[in-house]
Amino acid sequence: MSHDGPHAKLIYMANQIAKFMESKPHDQGIEGLSSHINDFWEPRMRRQLYEVLDAGGAGLRPLVLDAAALIRRPSIAA
Amino acid sequence: MKDFIIPDRDFGTPAAKSKQLVTLTIDGFDVTVPEGTSIMRAAAEAGISVPKLCATDSVDAFGSCRLCLVEIEGRNGTPASCTTPVAPGLKVHTQNAKLKQLRRGVMELYISDHPLDCLTCSANGDCELQDMAGAVGLRDVRYEAVQTHFKAKDNSGHINPSYIPRDDSNPYFSYDPQKCIVCSRCVRACEEVQGTFALTIEGRGFDSRVSFGAKTDTALTSDCVSCGACVAACPTATLQEKSIIEIGTPSHSVITTCAYCGVGCSFKAEMRGDELVRMTPYKHGKANRGHSCVKGRFAYGYASHKDRILSPMIRDSINDAWKEVSWDEAMAFTANRMKGIIDKHGRHSVGVITSSRCTNEEAYLVQKLTRAVFMNNNTDTCARVCHSPTGYGLGQTLGTSAGTQDFDSVEQTDVVIIIGANPTDGHPVFASRLKKRLRKGAKLIVVDPRRTDIVESPHIKAQHHLALTPGTNVAIVTALAHTIVTEGLFDEAFIRERCDWDEFQDYAEFVSQPQNSPEAVQLLTGVAAEEVRAAARLYALGGNGSIYYGLGVTEHSQGSTTVIGIANLAMMTGNIGRPGVGVNPLRGQNNVQGSCDMGSFPHELPGYRHVKGQAVRDIFEKIWGVKIDDEPGLRIPNMLDAAVEGTFKGLYCQGEDILQSDPDTKHVAAGLAAMDCVIVHDLFLNETANYAHVFLPGSTFLEKDGTFTNAERRINRVRKVMAPRNGYADWEVTQLLANAMGAGWTYTHPSQIMDEIAMTTPSFAGVNYEMLEVKGSVQWPCNEASPDGTPLMHVDGFVRGKGKFINTEYVATDEKTGPRFPLLLTTGRILSQYNVGAQTRRTSNVVWHDQDVLEIHPHDADNRGIKEGSWVRLASRAGETSLRATITDRVNPGVVYTTFHHPDTQANVITTDFSDWATNCPEYKVTAVQVAPSNGPSEWQEGYSAHAALSRRIAAAE
């Protein structure tokens, strides 16, 4: 994978999950992707994902954008 | 705990399996045994030992020595009791004047061709020939043999052509033909128990001799894999462990569990004082049933290797030399550093890695350290890099993160699919049991890019070998499902009853799509569509179908998807929930299953319960008296990313060498180098220790109590046979560290840790050390509902309720070949070495494998001017290394293969940081590479060795 930018790896990982979830019906895909990230991504990783999302989500597959509302935003305090 | 050496009783012939019972009379006693039992075994069950030499209960009777003669009323002659089956109403006599005389005659003949040096013989006190001479009352030998096998020169001083000198070529046992009585027990053990067929009897009559294949073959150069089955079967000193020759006979033994692979064989550690004399496989071990492989049986020498570090060491910076210190000083230094990091960077800046080599109790304590003392969930385990997709895939579909069967189940299987596993090398004792079943007629399908030994070996040939292109597992598994669904081969009744029929409909629609057909994926996978269809039909219709899989499934970017696909196959064909079927992950290291069960993953507490669940946290919060973080922690690759980024600073790593075992070595090294406190707790200064600030010496499995859980969920006891040479068992070291950080733990024995596990984890509720003493071992779940444990899972219903079919869309890995890197590298292991080789490299096992080599197809070798045995440069976009090449058609053109047992090879410099989408399990099994001739080690290898040498310096004591 390319290492362009600090968030490239994270974007790649989110898209990998999206590719699996895309073969499900759309609503199940959204559910599957958001709960997968909520369950397995440490808050630091989700915070970085939110940095990408807040900046417009460039590079993320549409399913990740669609699921964003269900991804838990980590609290500020570590 | 310690019992004196009472050899496990030998009943002479294997147990009969019949349910039909037969009653007969032996020496006036009534005996009732299953039909098919030999008279010899029936007598033994009644407590009567008939003299015998060529029979032993690990192999079928052969009837050659004629010592076991008996008389049967109403029958002529004196039949051999080992080959004569029982019949109702027989009246058998095992001892009378005629039999006594016949037996003495037989013994006289044997002894006349046997050296009479019992007092100095290595088998003295442990020799059946000696015992039988006593048993038959042999008092003198009336004639001197003219021709013998044991005199180097004959009576007239000429060289005796029948004398064969001792063969000491195998590092662990010797073959001394002068003591051989040609009973063929060894030959039968090699065939029936091990399945290697390395031994034969050559010649006839007086000339018949045991031979390792061709005349020129020694034990070492033959096909022998040094499993030791023949040595155990030999009644004399002919095949004998060298350790017995050197030390003498043992005086007591302790039952324990092998610490190498996930088969989890039970062994008797046979001791004299606190010296280990030999390890022999334990007949009543339920995983191995009396068999073993070279690693567990012989490769324990690392425990006393001079490289073992026995005192704690510390240093301020990784550029300093190590300083040996007391345990107190080491703990004070470590606690101080870790506390400093937490104060400055917060409680999420540190974490732990638990070991799949250590005990359940030790893994439990390490994850407890991070959850209850560091106050975060940053715990992960080496299972991340091997079987984490198994946990995810099986959890999602079936509801538990574990294999469904016990190993005994293989005896009842009819069709076996092996995907991405190399059992004869990786799980040898399971492979022997599987081969036994295959020789009896079960069918075999192998899905593997490489022609592994199981595809074709003596008396075994796979019906189908789907030699797919690395990285296309999902496409193959889905094409198998496509065939089963579109040809109507699925088990509708099973699916309707056990799964959700509507979900299956969706799934069936998905796999039926034309792009999932064997024909459509043929170009991609490189496997002929007809082969895929034939394999699918065989699995679906061939009777009990079982699937065994290994790291060739999990270590891919779609590892979890393949595991899901495998579970789908088993569910749609109804191959789950009874003996002979199932989905069975073959675990790599001895306690991969256990370390996962013990809550080593950052998102779940022991027993696979997510940290987000308040009810689960409550259980632990009450007992531990702390508040548990409800957010998932960092996985190993995430820890390293965070370290490079500067938010992760301290790591306690027990019994794991992440620098050597994890992918993309350069990234791992950068992550470790960025930390302020790396604590390595291990037997040796491993590669990771080059980047460590604290080294805590570890203890071996011989030096501690605990439990391991094998690939069949079997909890086996590990028992201490000697005091820890480093002073403390590993669980004690973790406790010292926890207490130095203020934890106040007070465990005095691992049984108390198991009690805490049982108290908090429902699937372990019924487990404790007293019951393990009684039952030997138990398979979880073990609780009120199943007090004797659970050999088969999902019998009446799936653990998750209804089995869940999930779509398995094939997504090509982004690791693609191209003009710069036109070949695909895949990796694996071999029998004699284990994982990163830290232990096996420190034993005589190196005679079988002293370096990693690259397998390359003749066509690809030719194109590049590569010769057998020459150095080649192996490069990927991640890095490059050099090793020697071997040219073979085991791999297809376009594919190369190597092992990763030796640190000098640094195969993981090559592997990339692609990983499984669900679990981040690294994609070891596919890397695009180029291979070119070279002159020797690469610059990185040389630079690395120099750095390693520098960072291993230990300052001289002042």
Ligand code: SF4
């Ligand atoms: S050690 Fe094992 S493989 Fe070798 S000859 Fe003996 S039984 Fe056969």
Ligand code: SF4
């Ligand atoms: S080597 Fe041992 S087991 Fe083999 S035939 Fe000779 S005496 Fe029997």
Ligand code: SF4
């Ligand atoms: S390495 Fe595995 S197969 Fe070999 S003895 Fe140990 S547990 Fe058994």
Ligand code: FES
């Ligand atoms: S033991 Fe029966 S013939 Fe040898």
